[in-house]
Amino acid sequence: MGMIQVAIDGPSAVGKSSIARLAAKKLGFIYIDTGALYRAIGLAATLCGIDANDAARVEAMLANIRLELRHDPDGAQRVFLNGNDVSEDIRTPKASMAASAVSAMPAVRAFLLDSQRKLASQSNCILDGRDIGTVVLPNAQLKLFLTATADERARRRFHELQAKGISQSFDAVKAELIQRDEQDTNRAVAPLKPAADSVLLDTTDLSLEEAVARVTALIQFI
Numbered sequence: 590m591g592m593i594q595v596a597i598d599g600p601s602a603v604g605k606s607s608i609a610r611l612a613a614k615k616l617g618f619i620y621i622d623t624g625a626l627y628r629a630i631g632l633a634a635t636l637c638g639i640d641a642n643d644a645a646r647v648e649a650m651l652a653n654i655r656l657e658l659r660h661d662p663d664g665a666q667r668v669f670l671n672g673n674d675v676s677e678d679i680r681t682p683k684a685s686m687a688a689s690a691v692s693a694m695p696a697v698r699a700f701l702l703d704s705q706r707k708l709a710s711q712s713n714c715i716l717d718g719r720d721i722g723t724v725v726l727p728n729a730q731l732k733l734f735l736t737a738t739a740d741e742r743a744r745r746r747f748h749e750l751q752a753k754g755i756s757q758s759f760d761a762v763k764a765e766l767i768q769r770d771e772q773d774t775n776r777a778v779a780p781l782k783p784a785a786d787s788v789l790l791d792t793t794d795l796s797l798e799e800a801v802a803r804v805t806a807l808i809q810f811i
């Protein structure tokens with residue numbers, strides 16, 4: 590029998606990764622945070638002193654990049670860039686903006702496409718990202734598109750960054766989220782948008798536990 594594939598897409602800080610990780614844990618699925626791959630490429634550019642908007646140089650850099658995803662026993666995903674664990678380094682505001690910039694480049698998207706599909710073919714899985722339902726897994730058995738107001742998403746990201754000791758004002762967090770969503774939505778290749786056959790879920794007024802319960806129920810219904 591084929592594997593069950595669940596696609597979860599939506600804008601920045603809508604809760605995709607937390608929901609996907611917890612739902613996957615409940616169901617014994619593998620959870621794959623595809624944003625981490627784009628973030629690692631953005632980080633690699635920064636580490637190489639390359640402007641993340643410089644498509645020619647980012648593209649040339651790809652030949653020297655090796656990415657690997659591993660999972661902790663609790664299901665949390667870790668990302669390795671050329672053998673180094675960069676799971677924390679990719680979460681800074683700078684890495685977020687760099688990820689969004691490189692993710693608009695067709696060469697970067699092509700570089701990551703096959704490995705995402707391969708990962709998804711090996712186990713029952715939940716992938717979260719921006720183009721999972723539209724491009725990466727067009728045949729996923731369930732496609733979810735999460736939304737929440739910009740204020741609520743900024744509030745969640747603000748607290749997440751604070752917990753990590755990264756100080757950025759609420760207004761700056763919100764402005765960056767909005768800018769990133771605009772870039773991700775308006776790019777030519779694989780833009781952020783709901784797949785035609787996706788289920789929309791507004792998480793604005795849902796707690797994490799409630800959102801996980803809804804998603805888990807939908808998956809069990811497949």
Ligand code: DC
Nearest residue numbers: 623624625627688689692718719720
């Ligand atoms: O999900 P995230 O915030 O970690 O993603 C970081 C950036 O990567 C996001 O701004 C857009 C890009 N991305 C993408 O283009 N396609 C995906 N499937 C996942 C992320």
